[in-house]
Amino acid sequence: MSRTNIWLWSAAGVIYAFLYVPLAIVVLYSFNDSKLNAEWVGFTLSWYKTLFQNTEMLTAARNSLIIALSASFSATLLGTMAGLAIHRYKLKVLPVLVFTPVAMPEILLGVSLLLFFLQVLNLTLGMVSIIIAHTTFCIGFVAIIVRARLQGMDESIFEAARDLGASPWQTFRLVTLPLIIPAVVAGALMSFTLSIDDFVITFFTKGVGEPILPIHIYTMIKVAVTPEVNAISTLLMLLTLVMIIIAARFESHASSSANATSRETG
């Protein structure tokens, strides 16, 4: 048994290394005093300095943040409603519409939205088109998370509320909502991350003149690769790391309070 364990542990170790070494190299070379990402020359912060003087990059970052905030707001709102509806009611159409965008290749969604915006809405592509597009594919993720949380809950709480004479709205406001808040927040954070990182759908639905961060990074990668790309990558990784940590802490606080709650009523 211990022999298989050694094999398992080494295999796992190799795979964890495979996952992290490439990213570590990106971070490492963001501090490398050399234009080529080839070998270590010396430590420098100059790439971060040029980054903060790169107005186009900063505008792109600002645009991406605005889009991510707007898209995650609307996706969380609509996704939570969808998750609730799918869990509570026996719906046939909504689950299909909600979960298909999650499973489909992104290019299909990007292309169909491009056609839709141009032909039907005659909309000038820009921030609005991107926000709508991001909301569409984020709804599914939020709905999945919210529904999973609802599925794990004890139905008797809702029955108790109904027996006590609460209207559906009261049940939702005083019972359901507080219990699903961790899932809603997790969904919001997930939407935010997905939106700020999204490349494919943004590629097709963006307009011109407004830089968006992933597209800007893509152009830098394809045309002129300097370690500035490493610097912005490192910063982005840091941002998502911080968000995940905050989400995890929120989740553990909330679930410990939920445990306390069920212990009280159970």
Place this chain on the structure above:
Amino acid sequence: MMNTRCTHPAPVASLLFLLAWLVLFTTGCAKQDQDAVLSSKENVLHLFNWNNYIAPETVRRFEKSCNCKLSQDYYSDNEEMLAKLSAGATGYDLIIPTGNAMDTLIRQGALKSLDKTLLPNLGNINPAYLDTPFDPGNKYSVPYAYTLTLLGFNQEKVKSLGLPTDTWAVIFEPKYLEKIKGRVTVLDSQRELMAAALKYLGYSVNDTDEKHWEEAANLIVRAKPYWAAFSNTSYIKELAVGNLWVAQGYSNDMFQAALDARNTGRKFTIGYSTPKEGAVLALDSMVLHRSGSRSDLAHQFINFMLEGKNSAELTNLIGSGNPNMDAIQYIQAGIADNKAIFPAPEILNHLEMLRDLDRKQRRVLSRLWTEIKLR
């Protein structure tokens, strides 16, 4: 009574603070630079232009003269530009398309006609470049510059290998390609690469006979294994640092590569010449797109570029051909008698301008191109 309030507000609050700070920080830093440059932020002229097709000094002088800001987006291929415009790219005041692409734009009704009263310098243009079949009477366009698609090469390497430099054979014939395998690139452009192949086979670049196209495609597929890549922009740098020895490219890009090689003190020089079988001549013109909002600034730009001095600056700095008669006096001697930039009359006979294809032909070409890429 159940404790139904969600507990820890701290993580959520810290998150919101972080995000708010990020938005303000990036907005602040981004705006700072712009405000420093502009007197009025609304004075922006949006230009959709080829890569490397205007000198930074020219941009700066124009911005000073008009008290405005020039904002540029780039493309490296006419097809790319047309596709982006078709896909809803709006807000451009000025575009600089090649003749055949301009043909398409005019027929789509996508351009605004020019107000000639705002263009007193129009008389500077050599009449030979006016009244093209694409835009008779120049209702929409003013010639900007012209380039040739030709061969650039590392002169020392090519000489030592005994390769000819005046024929397309050097990128199509295996007997030459063997010596430069992996050191040669061609343009990543359906029309340009096919044009070179058609010219080498003795056909016109605007030949639409499918059999001739198949011939050209076979020629390309036979040569492909020897090519390093299909490249529209990176060949400039690769030639200048010595990684590439031969490249199909645009005359002004080759000029840039030669300049870069000289300035960085390389031990080799970059030369470029027009193949004797013929080549594509691209006349690029300035046009006003109907989605632009500042036609006043656009006309100012056109008139500015029509001045001999500014037009010559373009040629002197990027090595493009110049249709402006007033500019000749300002062009540096070394460039004015460069036959690859200002072709001699006997070469001019072998140069052709590309015409646009109809949709059926575009589809056939696209399938050929996919096959070329895949085989």
Place this chain on the structure above:
Amino acid sequence: MTKEEANAPRAARFLVSGPPLLFLIVFFVVPSLIMILTSFRFPGEFGGLAPITAPAGANHGEYGLTTEAYQFFFSDILYAEIFLKSFGVALATTLICLVMAYPLAVLIAHSEKRFRNLMVLLVVLPFASNFLIRIYAWMIILGPESGLSHFINAILGAFGVAPVTLLFSPFAVLIGMVYVHLPFMVLPLYTNLEKHDPSLLDAAQDLGANGWQRFWRVTWPLSLPGVFSGSALVFIPVLGMFAVPDILGGTGDILIGNLIKDQFLGTRDWPFGSALSIMLTLVVLSVAGLAAWFARSATGQRAV
């Protein structure tokens, strides 16, 4: 219950399911229908689309609806080849991900509970970084000036083999695809393996089965639903990917996603691009259907 109270649940139902339903109908269903319609139209003479109704006096052959785009698709084996190629890459990626993810998922499932969340988090964390960064990282590692390239070419040189470029090759595309999709395989597998009853393995051991037999006769069949979910979560996105071949691949490494992108942002052939997208959708639906069918029949064969 009064009439209002009986209606309240129905009103609540509309209020809750209505907005997301409306939003998705407008921004998901309608665009999909538009895409289907576009695949049956003629491309415009200068890009875009030809109008459906012919203007007065115009040649009716060039307007209206047509199956021309689909005929074009089937007119040359070339496009089927590209589909097959994308299929092959997706299959290879899925298998490699499966081989790599399985040991990891087993390890996490058998670890002590307090470590499990951390280990899962460590798997998911790279996924949280920007997708392009993960591809760019491999540009660095496989680039011609990198340590890895020098190392491999030195070895090849010792055997007298010409140096190879690792980057811009099918190999680079495959690595990129695996790297981007590995976490998608690990999570469903782990979720499934966690639920296995350890006493089954003990029983098998008591009955004399060795390590390999325990895995092949007990663990593997029980894990099949997880295997299929994970495989679907990798296979389907890989089919439609264009960014990885675009950045890491050479000129010949185009997949179906690149072809679709070219039709919209290069050749201006929207009907053909839409037709290709519809074909891709059909392939994806078939794969998803197959995966669901296998998962159901695999669950039916569960050991008692």
